Amino acid sequence: MVGLAAGFGAQGLLSGVVTGFFILLGKQIEVGEYVTTAGYNGIVEELGLRTTQIRSFDGTLNFIPNRHLEGISNHSRGTMCALVNIGISYSDNINHAKSVCDSFSADERFVDGPQVGGVQVLGNLDVVLRVIVQTQSMEQWQCERDMRKAIKEAFDQNGIEIPFPQQVTHIATEEA
Incomplete structure (x- = not known):
């Protein structure tokens, strides 16, 4: 019985080591890259033969057995996409709003766009336009924030309304 238990334990250990070896050999991920795997998102801090350490954006350091690393998505290679959805009023001209969005100056972080x-x-309150920019890896989130600010300022300068929910209250009066 003890031999059987040791055999199963060795099988799990061997499986983790073999998986770790293939991850290291195949260079699927490397230290410092942003990845998603086994239900975790974060930056790879250490690659070992048995475990991989991924630090989540909230600061948590996750120790993941390599045998659980399946379907690895590496977000650090190539370009990334910054997507901004922005609503305009139904009374605004869509083509005018599109031309305002197209007029953003190039940013050194932009690889292509904006488009x-x-x-x-x-929507119930607005017509939602999507602005897309290809960015350098890991720059997409800051680019999205900067684009939202720039779009808001450009819309303000061009009289384009970004609608928001409003509530109107009617007060009934009694007539004598």
């Missing part, structure tokens, strides 16, 4: 994909959604 206005057109109408994304006809």
Whole structure:
């Protein structure tokens, strides 16, 4: 019985070591890269034969047995996409809003774009346009924040309204 238990334990250990070896050999991920795997997102801090350490953005250091690393997504290679959905009022001219979005100056973090994909959604309050920019790896989130600010300022300068929910209250009066 003890031999059987030791055999199963060795099998798990061997499986983890073999998986770790293939991850290291195949260079699927490397230290410092942003990855998603086994339900975790974060920056790879250490690659070992048995475990991989991934630090989540909240600071948690996750120790993941290599045998659990399946379906690895490496977000650090190549370019990334910054997507910004921005709503305009139904009374605003869509083509004018698109031209304002197209007029953003190039940013050194932009690899390509901006491109206005057109109408994304006809919402309850707004017509939603999508602006897409290809960015350098790991720059997409800051680019999205900067683009939202620039779009808001450009829309303000061009009289384009970004609608928001409003509530109107009617007070009934009694007539004598």
